[in-house]
Amino acid sequence: MAETSRRPGLLIVQTGDFGAAWARMTDGAPETYRDQYASLRFVAGLARDFEVTTLAICARPHEELMAPGLRSIGVSRAKLNRPRIASLFDGLTPARLILRSPFGPFLAEARRRHIPTLPCFADIFSGDGLRGRLRAWRLARLLTGPHVAGVANHSLNASRSTVTVLGLPPDRIIPWDWSRIRPDGGIKSGMADPARPHCFYAGTLSEAKGLGDCLEALVILHGQGLRARLSVAGGGDPRPWAARAAALGLGDCVDLLGVVPNAVVRASMTACDLVIVPSRPDYPEGLPNTIYEGLASRSPLILSDHPAFRGRIRDGTGGLVFKAGDPASLAAAIRRLCRDPVLYGQLSAGAEDALEALHVGLEWPDLVRHFLDDPQDRTGWVKRNSLAGLGLA
Numbered sequence: 001m002a003e004t005s006r007r008p009g010l011l012i013v014q015t016g017d018f019g020a021a022w023a024r025m026t027d028g029a030p031e032t033y034r035d036q037y038a039s040l041r042f043v044a045g046l047a048r049d050f051e052v053t054t055l056a057i058c059a060r061p062h063e064e065l066m067a068p069g070l071r072s073i074g075v076s077r078a079k080l081n082r083p084r085i086a087s088l089f090d091g092l093t094p095a096r097l098i099l100r101s102p103f104g105p106f107l108a109e110a111r112r113r114h115i116p117t118l119p120c121f122a123d124i125f126s127g128d129g130l131r132g133r134l135r136a137w138r139l140a141r142l143l144t145g146p147h148v149a150g151v152a153n154h155s156l157n158a159s160r161s162t163v164t165v166l167g168l169p170p171d172r173i174i175p176w177d178w179s180r181i182r183p184d185g186g187i188k189s190g191m192a193d194p195a196r197p198h199c200f201y202a203g204t205l206s207e208a209k210g211l212g213d214c215l216e217a218l219v220i221l222h223g224q225g226l227r228a229r230l231s232v233a234g235g236g237d238p239r240p241w242a243a244r245a246a247a248l249g250l251g252d253c254v255d256l257l258g259v260v261p262n263a264v265v266r267a268s269m270t271a272c273d274l275v276i277v278p279s280r281p282d283y284p285e286g287l288p289n290t291i292y293e294g295l296a297s298r299s300p301l302i303l304s305d306h307p308a309f310r311g312r313i314r315d316g317t318g319g320l321v322f323k324a325g326d327p328a329s330l331a332a333a334i335r336r337l338c339r340d341p342v343l344y345g346q347l348s349a350g351a352e353d354a355l356e357a358l359h360v361g362l363e364w365p366d367l368v369r370h371f372l373d374d375p376q377d378r379t380g381w382v383k384r385n386s387l388a389g390l391g392l393a
Helices: 018-026 036-048 082-092 104-113 129-142 156-164 211-223 239-247 262-271 289-297 327-339 341-358 364-373
Strands: 009-015 051-057 062-067 070-075 094-099 117-121 151-154 173-177 198-202 229-233 254-258 274-277 301-304 320-322
Touching: 009 082, 018 036, 018 051, 018 062, 018 070, 036 051, 036 062, 036 070, 036 364, 070 082, 082 104, 094 104, 094 364, 104 117, 104 129, 117 364, 151 156, 156 173, 173 364, 198 211, 198 262, 211 229, 211 239, 211 327, 229 262, 239 254, 262 289, 274 289, 274 327, 289 301, 289 341, 301 327, 301 341, 320 327, 327 341
Parallel strands: 009 051, 009 094, 051 070, 094 117, 117 151, 151 173, 198 229, 198 274, 229 254, 274 301, 301 320
Antiparallel strands: 062 070
């Protein structure tokens, strides 16, 4: 009897613990961010045609078989040196690689082995300074070659930075996005109590993400007679933030909720008066879900002028924009909405159009399918869906 041929190997490299997320999903726990379980189910579906291994760069070392043809391996970033990566490739023998973070050693190993690779990032690139330019040059070299037909990046500004900073041609850069999201409720005409605005923040508890700027802005507002409150949802050690809030006199005005289900985040955004996305420029991201979800909540959005956001939301139309890293600028934006109910209503009413305008490029599952079906781009799918092909270069 002829031996059944083994399915080709697909290696997906990502940050975050795929195995733990799979366990939560199968246990019936709610997802913690939008499209999380849809993404897991999509990857599981690929096991019909491939031996799928997700290499999770995470704190929990593990090797787990979740389903036939679907495996998760967890390795800490500190242990991913070149010999370890070469050993992983030797053992897994992938026929295709999807790399979801710009991790050079994986690109180098795939290049050495001529493995078709889909770089699929959610990072805005910066070439500031000699060191930044050198990093950009090295990464661009690793993203060039017949094994990489195209480079995907999340949303418009991050995709354009792949051209302007890395120097890659716009007909090879594919913007991608998650599934479309619709508004949750009706237009909001104003705050319940403009003297006590309730603000919402979702994201990692970190200085670079702008949480400290939110606390400092609350102090400014309190000094001006506005008793602002802040609810915070996200991962990270809450203890230093609780201590900092207490030291600033905000102990009874800051709620540290921890990691909560995505449905709770969405409901909280709708219930609060404002949604704040305060990322500083040194936080590397494409376009976070909180912007989409904030607009969908119909609670007016206040966001920083982070390079990944700049120009995507028009100040005074889709939201209010403040100077990143400047608590006084953030406080002024909050105060402006407290004092102007007409503007508040206009921003809530304009949220749906602003939300629709954010969606650019292929949705992630379609991007992956194009790559797996045609990794060498014989059909020209890369250029058709590129910045140049979409007229966005």
